[in-house]
Amino acid sequence: MSHWFERLAERRMLKARAEGKLSGLEGEGKPLPRHPEAAFVDPGEAVGYRIMAEHGALPEEVQLRKALAAAKAAYAVAEGAEARRAAMGGIAEAQMKLSIAEEARRKFMR
Numbered sequence: 001m002s003h004w005f006e007r008l009a010e011r012r013m014l015k016a017r018a019e020g021k022l023s024g025l026e027g028e029g030k031p032l033p034r035h036p037e038a039a040f041v042d043p044g045e046a047v048g049y050r051i052m053a054e055h056g057a058l059p060e061e062v063q064l065r066k067a068l069a070a071a072k073a074a075y076a077v078a079e080g081a082e083a084r085r086a087a088m089g090g091i092a093e094a095q096m097k098l099s100i101a102e103e104a105r106r107k108f109m110r
Contacts, residue, residue, distance in 0.1 A: 061101050068094040 016022050041049065052059060071094045075087035 061098065061105065064094065064098040064101055068098055070094075 013022070022028075049059060049062065053062070068091065071087065071090040075084065075091055078084045078087040
């Protein structure tokens, strides 16, 4: 995030606080919910993802991460060489789709 944007956002938050617009909001005085997945994402993107998640919309990358986790879980319980090979193929496919989506987002954000 650029420095000027951070200063603008900070000024607007301070103004809203001074005008009392930030009091009486849901969750006031409580700690923010933990979102450990946001540790690996740009803070600006993390906010966007959280807003979308709170309103029931999941970005493609989140859906692909869930698919990758499901593929890894399927591999963990797979029995036999053929089942493990098929599960490994599912992991590879999910990882490839996730990598493509991440790279497309990076190119779009440039």
